[in-house]
Amino acid sequence: MRLPNHIGIIPDGNRRWAVGQGLHKQDGYDRGISPGLELYRACRDLGIREMSFYGFTADNAKRPIAQRRAFTSACVKAVEVLSREDAALLVLGNAGSASFPPELLPYTTRHVFGDGRMNINFLVNYSLEWDLGMKKGAIGPALRTAGLPRVDLIIRWGGRRRLSGFLPIQSAYADFYVVDDYWPDFRTEHLMDALRWYAKQDVTLGG
Amino acid sequence: MRLPNHIGIIPDGNRRWAVGQGLHKQDGYDRGISPGLELYRACRDLGIREMSFYGFTADNAKRPIAQRRAFTSACVKAVEVLSREDAALLVLGNAGSASFPPELLPYTTRHVFGDGRMNINFLVNYSLEWDLGMKKGAIGPALRTAGLPRVDLIIRWGGRRRLSGFLPIQSAYADFYVVDDYWPDFRTEHLMDALRWYAKQDVTLGG
Numbered sequence: 001m002r003l004p005n006h007i008g009i010i011p012d013g014n015r016r017w018a019v020g021q022g023l024h025k026q027d028g029y030d031r032g033i034s035p036g037l038e039l040y041r042a043c044r045d046l047g048i049r050e051m052s053f054y055g056f057t058a059d060n061a062k063r064p065i066a067q068r069r070a071f072t073s074a075c076v077k078a079v080e081v082l083s084r085e086d087a088a089l090l091v092l093g094n095a096g097s098a099s100f101p102p103e104l105l106p107y108t109t110r111h112v113f114g115d116g117r118m119n120i121n122f123l124v125n126y127s128l129e130w131d132l133g134m135k136k137g138a139i140g141p142a143l144r145t146a147g148l149p150r151v152d153l154i155i156r157w158g159g160r161r162r163l164s165g166f167l168p169i170q171s172a173y174a175d176f177y178v179v180d181d182y183w184p185d186f187r188t189e190h191l192m193d194a195l196r197w198y199a200k201q202d203v204t205l206g207g
Numbered sequence: 208m209r210l211p212n213h214i215g216i217i218p219d220g221n222r223r224w225a226v227g228q229g230l231h232k233q234d235g236y237d238r239g240i241s242p243g244l245e246l247y248r249a250c251r252d253l254g255i256r257e258m259s260f261y262g263f264t265a266d267n268a269k270r271p272i273a274q275r276r277a278f279t280s281a282c283v284k285a286v287e288v289l290s291r292e293d294a295a296l297l298v299l300g301n302a303g304s305a306s307f308p309p310e311l312l313p314y315t316t317r318h319v320f321g322d323g324r325m326n327i328n329f330l331v332n333y334s335l336e337w338d339l340g341m342k343k344g345a346i347g348p349a350l351r352t353a354g355l356p357r358v359d360l361i362i363r364w365g366g367r368r369r370l371s372g373f374l375p376i377q378s379a380y381a382d383f384y385v386v387d388d389y390w391p392d393f394r395t396e397h398l399m400d401a402l403r404w405y406a407k408q409d410v411t412l413g414g
Contacts, residue, residue, distance in 0.1 A: 001406045004359035008381060010373055013365025013389030020389075028391060035393030042395050046402070052355060054373050092352050110354075121355055128375055131351050144338050145299050147317075148259060148328055152211035158220025160408070161383045163370075166217055166261050168335055168379045174215060176368045176383065182220030182227075184235060186242030188249050195253070199208045201367070 006050040006119075007043065011036065015067070026070035033078050040085060040120070050119040053078070055091075058127035061099035068099075075124055076103045082122070083107075086114035093125035100125045128172060139169060150174075155194045157183040175201050213257040213326075214250065218243065222274070233277035240285050247292060247327070257326040260285070262298075265334035268306035275306075282331055283310045289329070290314075293321030300332035307332045335379060346376060357381070362401045364390040382408050 014028030021027075036053065043051055055075040061068060080103075083089055091107040094100060104124055129136050140146045151167060151174040159180040163171060177194040181187070221235030228234075243260065250258055262282040268275060287310075289296055298314035301307060311331055336343050347353045358374060358381040366387040370378060384401040388394070 001402065002410075003402065004382075004405055006356050006358050006360075006377075008358040008361040008373060008378060010361060010363035010365075010371065011390040011393075012363055012367060012371075014391060016365065017389035017391045028389075031391035035390060038395065039393060039398060042398050050356065052358065052374060052377075054371075057372055059372070090354075092355075121352075123374070126372075126374075128372060131374075131376070132349065133351060142339065144340060145328075147297075148299075149213050149257065151213050151215040151259065153213075154215040154217065156217035156219055158217075158223065160219060162381060163379055163383075164217065164219075164261075164411075165264055165266070165333075165335060165379045166215060167259060167330070167338075168375045169338070170213075170259075171215060172370055172372045172375045174369060175211075176370075182224035182235075183218040183242060184221060184224045184238035186218075186246060188245065191246060191249050195208065195210065198211055203209075204371075 003046065003048060005048075006052065007048055008052045008054070009036075009039065010054045014071075024066070026067045029067075029070045029074035030077075033074055033081060036078050037081050037085075040082060040087075040118075044086065044118050048118065050121070052121040052123065055093070055122050055124040055126070057123070058094060058097070058099065058125050058130065061097075061125060072099075072101050075122070076101050079104055079107055079122055079124075082120055083111075083113050086117045087120045088112045088116040088118070089120050089122070091122045091124050093123055094127065094130040095125070097125055128169070143169060145170065153177065153194065153198045155179060155191070157181060157186065157190070210253065210255060212255075213259065214255060215259045215261070216243075216246065217261045221278075231273070233274045236274075236277045236281035237284075240281055240288060243285050244288050244292075247289060247294075247325075251293065251325050255325065257328070259328040259330065262300070262329050262331040262333070264330070265301060265304070265306065265332055265337065268304075268332060279306075279308050282329070283308050286311055286314055286329055286331075289327055290318075290320045293324045294327045295319045295323040295325070296327050296329070298329045298331050300330055301334065301337040302332070304332055335376070350376060352377065360384065360401065360405045362386060362398070364388060364393065364397070 015025040018028030090110040222232040225235030297317040
């Protein structure tokens with residue numbers, strides 16, 4: 001089986017899970033640590049070379065303090081758990097902000113644990129602005145396509161589930177709808193299905 | 208119904224459609240023009256304010272000459288067709304390259320046609336390097352996360368079909384797999400389903 005070299009993991013749904021269990025929203029995050037370990041081990045045993053985990057973003061850090069404390073603590077624990085496995089571990093994100101947990105500062109350079117066979121990248125207080133070394137809001141003016149607003153919905157015909165380089169900055173928060181039919185077989189119904197689906201999605205815009 | 212302000216359109220599958228009809232691959236592109244007009248009109252009537260169409264990329268321009276001629280000609284025709292509608296039309300992409308059709312040069316500044324009620328952005332010879340004003344391969348070194356290779360597969364738990372800002376540069380070509388279960392309900396089966404799906408996807412890497 002053709003395996004991916006590098007897998008990105010977006011471990012979403014912790015708060016909805018907690019609410020479904022009759023718990024407070026913030027109680028979901030701690031329940032995400034052991035799945036992460038299980039997933040890492042399954043990937044390691046398959047021979048996957050690199051994984052990147054979405055911890056939390058600079059935008060997430062604007063959430064209520066109870067949630068912020070809970071997801072920050074879960075990320076710290078997750079990194080500590082992974083540091084007891086075979087991994088070359090690196091934490092990436094804005095470490096120069098109060099939202100960055102000091103416990104994770106030592107991990108902002110890559111360290112090898114065990115036999116270090118898998119690269120694990122853990123995003124903590126990440127943002128594209130930080131990644132590009134720009135101030136918040138500074139990406140726009142630097143782009144040649146700066147005049148284009150954020151893309152809200154992407155509809156892709158032909159069944160493939162990928163962006164293929166389509167406006168990556170403007171599309172970073174877009175909802176993504178795939179039509180399996182090929183483009184020449186377009187029917188207005190595809191658009192209407194996509195719009196009905198979009199209308200049911202929540203609006204978080206990264207928050 | 209909550210409508211998106213800005214819709215991105217990836218009109219893929221033209222070549223596979225043509226092959227399915229017993230035609231040459233390049234014969235599919237011309238059959239994508241009339242669907243585009245139909246889609247534009249449906250969106251206009253719904254009151255959508257802005258659409259961005261993926262014409263072709265700088266990477267696509269490396270394909271065999273017969274395909275290149277066919278998709279370039281189809282993009283030129285599509286822009287001409289849209290210029291007879293109500294649209295504020297702009298073509299975005301590297302116009303300083305031989306792959307950019309000279310017929311579209313006048314559209315590289317936004318022009319109003321009809322009552323100009325919808326912004327239409329048409330990407331022609333587009334690439335992120337061009338967008339960021341960098342040379343090919345120069346994005347990497349400029350990123351704080353430059354050490355991370357291209358993401359091949361993204362798995363997202365919790366049912367949402369969006370990147371939420373996850374490594375937008377590295378993920379621009381990633382295959383995107385969504386698990387509807389919430390993250391705390393992770394099962395190894397989710398990973399295996401994602402990997403089996405990934406193994407069946409073709410590898411184009413933007414080409």
